[in-house]
Amino acid sequence: MIHPIYGKHFDVLVVGGGVSGCAAALAAARSGASVLVVEQNGYLGGSLTGCGVGPMMTFHAGDKQVIKGIMQELVETLNARGMSTGHVPDTKQYTSTITPFSAEGLKLILDEKLHEADCTVLFHTFLGAVEAADGKIKALTLCNKDGMNHVSAKIYIDATGDGDLATWAGEEMAKGRPEDGAAQPMTMKMKYCGVDTARLKDWVLNHPERFPKLAPHFSIFRQDVPVDLEGFDEEFRRAKEEGKLSIRRENVLMFATGRPGEYIINTTRIVDHDATDAMSLSDAERIGRQQCAELDQFLRSFVPGFEHALVEFTGPSVGVRGSRQLVGRYTLTADDILNCTAFPDRIAHSAYPIDIHNPKGEGTASTFMSKPGTYYSIPYSIMVGRRTENLLVTGRCVSASFEAQAAIRTTPTVGSLGQAAGTAAAMAAAAGCPVWEVDVPKLQQALCSQGAYLEI
């Protein structure tokens, strides 16, 4: 017998249960919409739970918190249960604060919050096809243990990270850098347990010349806050010269999760692969795990504190920084970020800088706003396509240039975008209007009344 959800016409259907999709689903459901979430994994959280990403960075511009709302609610719930340290100073001061958390904790509280909000969640379900005509999505074909079935809704939200839904609905999409289409590299994360933090910190503090980015902030590093550390360049170079490391990076980047001895290693680099090409993505998983195996030897041989540490897991899936971007009603640019364009239709703020991992090899280029403590605005129109009246796109695949996406892709920011998309979707569903006719001042008021930080 076919399950009744396949016959139900939902108000809002969210494809992708990452942090942007979850925030969208919660916001839509709390605004009174009936919501279906479709997720290919067996858990929520996307990159934060399925690719080992962490910490969340950043909620702050200097001392000022510029991201609140649902993302802040998640942090407070995690923190109250001992599953996050809350916002702590960034030992490297790349951003003013970072927010370590337990990925297992996040899975659990996302389940709870979406369940409490009465969202229907279909796990282990992949978007297979989109039926669109006359500028409207009519239905989606889903593939799961029930076989192939159709679902439909008034408003659809693409929170797949890769823009799968928008692409198949016929929206124009861009990919990678304009000059060659190359995307930022993918990274297979590793999570370690049993790292001797005291030994690691001691070694670093005794070798300030080896950590030029960190040394000016040793007063923070000495405190009892989770480590954000980049270095071991000499050892890394030597291992590459000796053919023991094939990673196109120049050093090790690591973050403590806040749990004793647990670290995330953000160091592998898979270049020249395309996350929207199934064979290329499959190859990236294999290469990522191979690089992790090399890195494990390296860390245990050359990084003090890792001698007896153990790999908890890789991935589980390779992390994708960027793939397709919507070409929407507006495309956010690097200038908008660096000059803090005051968009009348702003729906979120962020202070994360432009952070580009070299798509072709070594090096990471960061461009910061001119003054510390500066934050920028993000407009609603980057989530609105040009053709499909009942589709919003949120998360890391919104309409943004290669550089701008490299700033707004991090999790507090994409969560805020999700909250705005979900609220707008519920409004459009209730009004029966195209998403580009949503009353933006009302949307802004609604976001403020939900506790989002928004300067209007």
Ligand SMILES: Cc1cc2nc3c(=O)[nH]c(=O)nc-3n(C[C@H](O)[C@H](O)[C@H](O)COP(=O)(O)OP(=O)(O)OC[C@H]3O[C@@H](n4cnc5c(N)ncnc54)[C@H](O)[C@@H]3O)c2cc1C
């Ligand atoms: C290596 C790496 C390091 C990073 N480091 C940080 C960091 O330190 N701090 C930080 O804040 N951010 C970091 N980021 C950025 C951040 O993790 C992501 O940009 C952000 O999580 C994107 O959220 P999202 O909801 O847009 O997409 P995702 O988290 O990618 O979620 C998309 C969801 O959609 C599902 N999905 C996709 N396609 C389909 C489909 N066709 N059918 C059904 N389901 C589908 C996926 O399974 C997934 O759950 C990092 C990213 C990477 C890759």
